[in-house]
Amino acid sequence: MTKFLFSRVFKWNISGNYQSLPNKCVIIVAPHTHWFDFFIGIVVRRIYNLKINFIGKKELFFFPLNLFMRYMGGYPVSRNSKSNTVDQIAEIYSTNTEFRLALSPEGTRKKVKKWKSGFYFIAKKAKVPIICVSLNYIDKNVNFSEPYEISDDFEKDLKKLKSFFKGIKGKVAEYS
Numbered sequence: 001m002t003k004f005l006f007s008r009v010f011k012w013n014i015s016g017n018y019q020s021l022p023n024k025c026v027i028i029v030a031p032h033t034h035w036f037d038f039f040i041g042i043v044v045r046r047i048y049n050l051k052i053n054f055i056g057k058k059e060l061f062f063f064p065l066n067l068f069m070r071y072m073g074g075y076p077v078s079r080n081s082k083s084n085t086v087d088q089i090a091e092i093y094s095t096n097t098e099f100r101l102a103l104s105p106e107g108t109r110k111k112v113k114k115w116k117s118g119f120y121f122i123a124k125k126a127k128v129p130i131i132c133v134s135l136n137y138i139d140k141n142v143n144f145s146e147p148y149e150i151s152d153d154f155e156k157d158l159k160k161l162k163s164f165f166k167g168i169k170g171k172v173a174e175y176s
């Protein structure tokens with residue numbers, strides 16, 4: 001029923017490498033321009049029964065909200081000045097046989113000139129590939145890339161990753 005509504009009623013399509021995701025990876029989803037993007041992601045996860053996780057500040061994981069957050073795939077992280085978020089997340093990868101972390105490289109829904117680099121350093125520390133997922137509201141397509149193994153050249157890797165999103169427009173096109 002969910003797939004029927006998504007594809008036939010709302011006319012969205014899913015393409016690319018969504019059926020053979022590695023058990024461990026960082027998934028960068030862009031452009032992130034509207035709160036509705038989260039629901040697109042939830043529906044795609046549901047249609048293909050994909051286990052994809054997210055992180056949230058530990059303060060959001062209080063009872064009873066923590067039950068819902070965990071059910072949805074959330075993991076709490078401490079974001080205080082004494083903790084290293086990259087190390088915390090790498091530890092989650094090391095203690096799980098399956099962990100796919102979805103992040104927005106922009107770090108916000110507004111237009112940015114520069115992506116945050118945390119996703120890259122998480123993938124590097126955890127020794128996992130990066131999957132790019134574009135949300136193109138122009139042609140209503142969610143597209144998954146092949147896994148990208150990062151090198152030691154941040155600038156080269158970032159240029160390659162960003163090229164996947166060239167021409168993609170989010171729900172709020174001017175923030176893309």
